[in-house]
Amino acid sequence: MMREFHLQETELACADIGAADASLDMDASVGTSVDVAEHLRWCARCRSTAAEYRWLGERIEDTLAAAADRVKVPRPRWRVVKRRVAAGERRRLTGWRASATAGIALAICAMLSLSSIAGAAVATQTSFPEAVMTPASATVSIFGAHTTSGATPTPVASREGVESLSTLTLPSIPTPPKPDI
């Protein structure tokens, strides 16, 4: 059964079985499956391909190490790094100050606009008694019209009654909250 098929190249490329460099190829995080291991025991062709990939891995390691060794490392430029770090700090401080100033300005604007809105509200509420008195006098004229036409059997309010309406004591108006300035 095991000999009737061959493993995919990607499976063989990372097959860890029988690796010479076990420390590199054997990886506890992702191990070779039991099926692959079992197959490699029986299939010479796949075992050969796996060996070729292992050899390729060694060549890659060797090539990369050589490339890293031979590249000319430029001189470390500490001053440039230091200057850039310092510039970043300055920018951060400047940014922080700018945002703090903007925040304070925004808060002041908000308080000023709130106080002006509150002031308008106070003015509206203080003119409230006069607005109430006007309909009261209108009621009188309506009553008068009804009595002159005689079309409706509405009872006519006496003059004393009307005067007493106009002298009604209104409930005290709640004072608006003082704005926090």
Place this chain on the structure above:
Amino acid sequence: MTDAKIIARAIAGDEAARRALYEAHYAAAFRLAYLLLQDTCDAEEVVQDAFVYVFRNLRRYDPQRGFFWVWLRVILVSRCRNKRRRKRPATVSLETLAAIGQSPADPEPANDPASMLELQGKRQAMWEVLQGVSVGARDALVLRYYEGLPYAEIAELLGCSPDAARARVAHGKVQLRRLLAEVGEGTMREAGFVRPVEVG
């Protein structure tokens, strides 16, 4: 002075400690960046960026979570990938090349890793073939075979699962094998590539 002491002093703002830290890890960082980017100028720039980030955020470094190099490597790999993503291939018109007396096939000496490294034989051939491997797979190969990292750590650095990291390494090797086959048997023999004796 131990690395931990230097880092503690660097966090406290000691400039000498910061400089010592920078100089101690600069070469390793540059080599890794070079292998990932295959360009010395880009590698130098990325390493500088990475160190600037490190020193601005040194307070975030937690020694309990790993060595300083591990932290620096995470930053470095991430910046190398960003650099490559942002970098577009430079286009030069044929007229410009003709004007400076260079044919399109001539590689730019400063950016040609093979000429810079002056690698001989199989290493040079292998290095050249490695350029043909897809970027993701090449990153995985470098981290696996140069840094010697387990798949779990490669996965963390490349932002994928350990299985995906392993798959990238495998795909890289498969691509490399095919590219080597395309190079031709003669070239491979010249380069010192001799297929291993079949096992079994």
